[in-house]
Amino acid sequence: MQAALITNPRFLVEPFAELERLRAAGPLHHIEEPTGLRFWLVTRFAEASQLLKDRRIVVHRPGGQRISAVTLSPDVDRMIGRSMLASDPPDHSRLRSLVSKAFTPRFVEELRPRIQRLVDELIDAAEPRGRMDLINDFAFTLPIVVIADMMGLPAQDRHRVRLWSEAITESMSTQYEENPARDAKARDFVDYMRALIDEKRRSPGEDLVSKLTQAEEGGSRLDEHEFLSMIGLLIFAGHETTANLIGNGMLALLTQPEALARLQREPALIPSAIEEFLRMFGPVTVAPRFAAEDIAVAGETIRQGDMVIISLASADRDERQFSHAQTLDVTRESARHLAFGQGIHFCLGAQLARIEADVAFTTLLRRLPGLRLDAPLEAVQWRANMILRGLQRLPVAF
Numbered sequence: 001m002q003a004a005l006i007t008n009p010r011f012l013v014e015p016f017a018e019l020e021r022l023r024a025a026g027p028l029h030h031i032e033e034p035t036g037l038r039f040w041l042v043t044r045f046a047e048a049s050q051l052l053k054d055r056r057i058v059v060h061r062p063g064g065q066r067i068s069a070v071t072l073s074p075d076v077d078r079m080i081g082r083s084m085l086a087s088d089p090p091d092h093s094r095l096r097s098l099v100s101k102a103f104t105p106r107f108v109e110e111l112r113p114r115i116q117r118l119v120d121e122l123i124d125a126a127e128p129r130g131r132m133d134l135i136n137d138f139a140f141t142l143p144i145v146v147i148a149d150m151m152g153l154p155a156q157d158r159h160r161v162r163l164w165s166e167a168i169t170e171s172m173s174t175q176y177e178e179n180p181a182r183d184a185k186a187r188d189f190v191d192y193m194r195a196l197i198d199e200k201r202r203s204p205g206e207d208l209v210s211k212l213t214q215a216e217e218g219g220s221r222l223d224e225h226e227f228l229s230m231i232g233l234l235i236f237a238g239h240e241t242t243a244n245l246i247g248n249g250m251l252a253l254l255t256q257p258e259a260l261a262r263l264q265r266e267p268a269l270i271p272s273a274i275e276e277f278l279r280m281f282g283p284v285t286v287a288p289r290f291a292a293e294d295i296a297v298a299g300e301t302i303r304q305g306d307m308v309i310i311s312l313a314s315a316d317r318d319e320r321q322f323s324h325a326q327t328l329d330v331t332r333e334s335a336r337h338l339a340f341g342q343g344i345h346f347c348l349g350a351q352l353a354r355i356e357a358d359v360a361f362t363t364l365l366r367r368l369p370g371l372r373l374d375a376p377l378e379a380v381q382w383r384a385n386m387i388l389r390g391l392q393r394l395p396v397a398f
């Protein structure tokens with residue numbers, strides 16, 4: 001039995017040495033936190049991949065009440081509690097199919113010119129200053145604008161997206177915590193979206209929210225809670241994750257100048273470098289689940305109702321799966337990593353995230369060739385979060 005992992009902020013910001021130790025000891029670990037929370041932690045790639053695809057692994061504790069691994073306050077639940085990521089089949093399939101078309105490679109590829117313009121505008125604004133905080137001046141703004149456009153949110157309201165997203169990030173805990181400021185942000189989301197949905201019903205456009213109102217009228221069952229949760233998830237899921245991919249990847253390059261120089265010389269390697277950032281510094285560290293039945297894995301029995309936390313961060317550094325697994329190799333070919341999950345909840349926005357990151361890295365490296373850290377490495381701070389891993393700030397000069 002191992003204690004205090006996901007309630008230990010030190011582990012959350014720097015988990016890799018501990019995960020390596022656990023992985024060496026075995027694929028499955030029974031953890032009990034000081035809070036009394038008990039769960040199985042899955043640390044090796046083979047078992048992680050197998051369990052993510054196993055239909056007996058679900059997001060709600062089987063039987064009775066809907067209890068998920070992340071405990072949401074009632075206000076935050078209203079904004080995201082019935083999303084596809086918080087649903088098991090058959091609800092999951094129904095919800096996902098309503099929006100999956102908007103995220104097909106062909107559709108998202110059409111967004112590339114818009115993403116390029118946005119990236120150029122953000123760099124135009126920062127260039128004369130010679131420095132910026134890559135997280136707050138760049139990495140957060142890009143996915144917000146992209147998803148706000150897709151949703152048909154008026155430009156003047158985009159700044160609210162970050163506050164709504166914060167409400168969700170701040171509720172990622174396995175324990176219920178009082179937080180009136182977080183709940184106020186969640187209520188603002190619900191009030192705002194109710195009005196927006198009404199507006200799109202009256203005068204629909206080409207955006208996703210309008211399409212969802214039409215799907216609703218076309219007979220697809222989508223109640224208000226599901227509708228709000230759909231928008232809440234899409235705003236949130238595509239936002240901090242993509243921002244953290246840009247931040248985590250850029251920090252890796254700024255601290256490994258030979259990799260940075262290689263990509264500057266050979267920008268064609270950027271897509272494979274992005275897969276490597278995802279593998280080594282994935283923005284989503286875990287997939288929390290429950291066992292719907294008893295499951296035998298690696299000589300242990302996971303009992304029905306047990307919580308199972310699949311460590312994507314650990315699986316993606318498993319030496320059994322990847323050669324020189326702890327080394328950033330921007331030329332690594334076709335590394336099948338788990339940073340976007342696997343199975344029915346595989347990231348719907350993976351292709352969109354890849355395009356945003358591709359345009360961001362390609363353009364930053366081309367336009368700002370002198371890019372360097374603008375603070376001592378020790379001053380670069382990570383945010384401690386149970387599910388997401390990313391930087392508070394990343395000061396850069398160029």
Ligand code: HEM
Nearest residue numbers: 084085237238241242245284287340341345347348349353
């Ligand atoms: C680098 C960026 C991203 C990463 C690392 C990422 C990662 C993930 C992961 C790991 C999951 C599965 C979680 C689980 O199984 O518990 C997931 C699901 C999801 N992601 Fe992403 N994501 C990213 C960007 C995006 C974007 C841009 C969007 C859309 C705008 C998006 C939308 C979704 C949705 C809707 C789901 C739920 C899918 C389902 O339940 O069927 N993600 N993502």
